Amino acid sequence: MKINGNEIRPGNVIQHNGELWVAVKLQHVKPGKGGAFAQVELKNLLNGSKLNERFRSADKVERVRLEQRDYQFLYEADNALTFMDTETYDQIELQTDFVGERAAFLQDGMMVVVEIHEGKPIGVRLPDQVTLEVSETEPVVKGQTAASSNKPAILENGIRVMVPPFVEAGDKIVVETNEVAYLKRAD
Known part of the structure; x- marks a missing residue:
């Protein structure tokens, strides 16, 4: 058009x-x-x-206009990600590079939107937020003010984000997938 x-x-x-x-x-x-x-x-x-x-x-x-279809993430093997169309049960494989660094946020069974143009996948939209567990983080240094100081944390998928001082290893947090940023502590 x-x-x-x-x-x-x-x-x-x-x-x-x-x-x-x-x-x-x-x-x-x-x-x-x-x-x-x-x-x-x-x-x-x-x-x-x-x-x-x-x-x-x-x-x-x-x-x-792109066709947008719902797919479910199944698994990753040999640098390829396998997704299943939830209506037809057809499976497609996309290279990990195609999704980029955000592929680390994919979890088994996660629903994503695959954008298709002329029968060819051209983009994958992940959910805006995911809940992940903090694997490791630095201890709080006494005397730092809580308002301005964040500390680095490594999540269960290997991604590094800055979190507030009260977040500790083992906590579950909500992460914004587009900006790769801490949003809040999970309930």
């Missing part, structure tokens, strides 16, 4: 220069001289590279 350059919104997937890009940030600019334009930060869906592009209202871009 063709749309005008000034109709692009964050989260839209567009076809630009023969590749698929998602709009990450957008700023409408009205210079004192010349026509207005949209300054758009784009991220390549396949290789993750970024691009800043200007689109005027007269520019036409192809907006792409």
Whole structure:
């Protein structure tokens, strides 16, 4: 579907220069001289590279709709992740590199959304939050103020996050998967 350059919104997937890009940030600019334009930060869906592009209202871009299907994570073997379609029970294998560093958050049976374009998987969306156990963390140093000092902790999946001083090894915490950041202690 063709749309005008000034109709692009964050989260839209567009076809630009023969590749698929998602709009990450957008700023409408009205210079004192010349026509207005949209300054758009784009991220390549396949290789993750970024691009800043200007689109005027007269520019036409192809907006792409992705098919989103629910998959269940089954297991990891030989650097490949196996997912099962919850409707058809078909299984697909994706390379660990395809999901990236966030693959460490995958847990057996976890539901994810696989984005598909023309029958080919191009992205995996994990849940925004996961609950994990803290494997190890440094002891609290007396005299530090609780408000400003966080300490490093290593989670059961090997990911390192900064946590408040009251979190100890063995505690379960909720982690934000997109920012890889501590949110709260799990109930």
